[in-house]
Amino acid sequence: MAPEPNEDDGRWQEAGDHATSETIPTDAIIRGTDVVKEYETGGQIVRALKGVDFGIAPADFVAVVGPSGSGKSTLLNLLGLLDVATSGDVRLRGRDVSTFTDRERTRKRKETIGFVFQSFYLIPTLTALENVEMPRMLDRTPTKTRQRARQLLERVGLGDRLDHYPDELSGGQKQRVAIARSLINDPDIVLADEPTGNLDRDTGDRILELFDELRRDENVAVVTVTHDDYVAEAADRVVTLIDGRIRETESRRANFEEGPDP
Amino acid sequence: MNPLRWLVGRFPTLALARRNLSRATLRSALAITAVVIGVVAIGAIGTGGEAFKQDQLEAYEGFGGTATVEPDVQFEDGNLTNTELSDGDIDRIRQAAGSATVLPVHEPAGSFVQTQSGTLLFRARVKGLENPGEFYEARNGTMPDNWRRTIVIGARIADQNDLEPGDRLRVNVTDEFDRSFEIAAVLKPQGFSAPLGADRTVFVPASEFESGGYEQAIVRVDTTTGSVDAATQAIEREFNAREQLVRVEQVQEQREQFTEFFGTVNQFLIGVGAISLLVAAVTIANTMLMAAIERESEIGVLRAYGYPKRAVVSLLVAESTILGVVGAAIGAPLALGIGMAINQLLLGDPFAFTAAGLRYVGIGVGFGVVTALVAGLYPAWKAANKRPVEALD
Known part of the structure; x- marks a missing residue:
């Protein structure tokens, strides 16, 4: 039975040390075994993932690298409960996700996952603050949501940009709004697709520092798909996908806390 | 907040x-x-x-106490019979209807109306009345008291042809007369439900008609003192006791x-x-x-x-x-x-x-x-x- 989210911050309360030197963490929030994903395009079946194993533990920082078409986005979609595997076993806190209805998947996604999309996908008619509030706008707790959104924006250093619209923000600022938005539901995992792809090095640095802080302070795991070696270097683990298979898993740091101070 | x-x-x-x-x-x-x-x-x-x-x-509403009486035209052996109400019939209607005003109407079959410049007024109908002042009020001009040599016309005819009192129209009625009249008055608009279709009618004095018969009679009862129902029934009894000679229709029915x-x-x-x-x-x-x-x-x-x-x-x-x-x-x-x-x-x-x-x-x-x-x-x-x-x- 999965533990219930804590009312205050919605975070899964995990006991014990999650530092592990194994490739697949044992206390994984989400775990996949021999996962295969096939698509049908133009009458042809394309096998995007050909039997991969994965697991994401609390406060993990995993970088998924690989050439385009290697199945990175497919893997991210499975982790984000946006898609279901064709075969193999994907479990969220021990529960088989293939048994979820669309409605359950949607709810679990809301409770567990935060997304940072490559092109941000901020809603142009909403201010920075409202964009951050967006995932919780239907929750009818406007005061609480607003408080949390404000706090998150201050945290990503945009306390002075609350009422700016996306077209009044720079790329890095939009990215930080997107990150703040991904945290509004107090997720266990943040999935970031090319989080530094559109940013200069300095801004990218700040985003990575922010990820470290969030892992340390909020116990959030970060999984990122990247082409950027520099992002991969900052990760605990680097998973290399080639042609739908994991070729290499490299553990750089057993735990970010043991890594060099930022 | x-x-x-x-x-x-x-x-x-x-x-x-x-x-x-x-x-x-x-x-x-x-x-x-x-x-x-x-x-x-x-x-x-x-x-x-x-x-x-x-x-x-x-x-x-204005015609609330009004009924029309028409001869029940019969078609026998290739001839139309019972096409007119005679002066005698009108007298019988007057007697039957008691206090009602009875207005005999000439409604000739063949007629045309022309302006002085020769334009035909296609849609105008010609009707002969004795005293239009009993029934209608004038919008322009004055209703003639002793009506002989003039005509009064409906509002729609006047508006569509830019006619006003003082203008002249030539009225031709087959077998009766063909002459020019001065317009004495234009009637107030009556609505298309008016019993005589007054808005599209050129009224000429009944005295212009030589024949004695009428095609229609309008019976109007002052509803404060009499009942159009009673008048209708009385006329029906007078004419239609043995066979159907006239058709009596109340405007009320037309309204429905x-x-x-x-x-x-x-x-x-x-x-x-x-x-x-x-x-x-x-x-x-x-x-x-x-x-x-x-x-x-x-x-x-x-x-x-x-x-x-x-x-x-x-x-x-x-x-x-x-x-x-x-x-x-x-x-x-x-x-x-x-x-x-x-x-x-x-x-x-x-x-x-x-x-x-x-x-x-x-x-x-x-x-x-x-x-x-x-x-x-x-x-x-x-x-x-x-x-x-x-x-x-």
Whole structure:
């Protein structure tokens, strides 16, 4: 039975040390075994993932690298409960996700996952603050949501940009709004697709520092798909996908806390 | 917390929907315009039709105590018989009807009317009366007392041909006379329900006719002192005891026929108005489909962030419904304004709305909103069922 989210911050309360030197963490929030994903395009079946194993533990920082078409986005979609595997076993806190209805998947996604999309996908008619509030706008707790959104924006250093619209923000600022938005539901995992792809090095640095802080302070795991070696270097683990298979898993740091101070 | 903020917190879907609409202002405005046209069409046709009906019914009111008597024409051995009422018949009608005014009418079969410049007045009818002043009032000129050498004409003939008292018309009646008359008076408009179709008639003095027979007689009872029913029955008894010689018809009956006929026409017109709302529905569905396609990835983001399908449907349906509500909110006052103009024109009082007329505005508003809501359903359903993965690609 999965533990219930804590009312205050919605975070899964995990006991014990999650530092592990194994490739697949044992206390994984989400775990996949021999996962295969096939698509049908133009009458042809394309096998995007050909039997991969994965697991994401609390406060993990995993970088998924690989050439385009290697199945990175497919893997991210499975982790984000946006898609279901064709075969193999994907479990969220021990529960088989293939048994979820669309409605359950949607709810679990809301409770567990935060997304940072490559092109941000901020809603142009909403201010920075409202964009951050967006995932919780239907929750009818406007005061609480607003408080949390404000706090998150201050945290990503945009306390002075609350009422700016996306077209009044720079790329890095939009990215930080997107990150703040991904945290509004107090997720266990943040999935970031090319989080530094559109940013200069300095801004990218700040985003990575922010990820470290969030892992340390909020116990959030970060999984990122990247082409950027520099992002991969900052990760605990680097998973290399080639042609739908994991070729290499490299553990750089057993735990970010043991890594060099930022 | 300020009230606006409270509202947004309370109805976040509506707030989001409104902002989404403001993104494509022109497109939203066009969709709203389509609804406005539909609502105005239904509302204005409805109220206008009701005003027209009121106007016609008022005209009937003036003839409330009126009946027409016509010979019951028979067709025997290739000949028409019993085509006229004689002077004797008129006397019998007068006696039977008691205190009623009886107005014998010549209604010749072959006649034409020409202006002095030779233009034929095709639609004018010629009727002979003894004393039009008993029945009609003049709008222009004065009704002649001792009527001999002049004519009086209906309002519509005067208006359509720019005629006024003092002008002359040539009137030709087959086998009777062919001469020019001066117009003494133009009658007040009577409405098309008037027993003699007065608005389109040229009245000439009965003395111009040499034949003694009349094609029709109008019986008018002062309803404060007598009853048109009693007069009708008396005339029926006098003439039709053994065989049917005359047909007596009360204007009241014609009024009922008119109401029925008018109801059908009005329903048809409302149907035409409803078609314009159907067009509005197509416009809105198109607008919403475009919006759904344009915002595919944004809707994908909502879904990814845990918005259930239902929330996406609600959002898009809220958008289309707002288009309908705004359209109806603009359309209703416009329809009422047009209704007021028609009321002023026909009834002389801008606020002479009937409950039925106002109901049409309500129906227009209701249909406008519901149409918009329904039109939004399919695009919303389509957008909500798009898998977020596809939407985000």
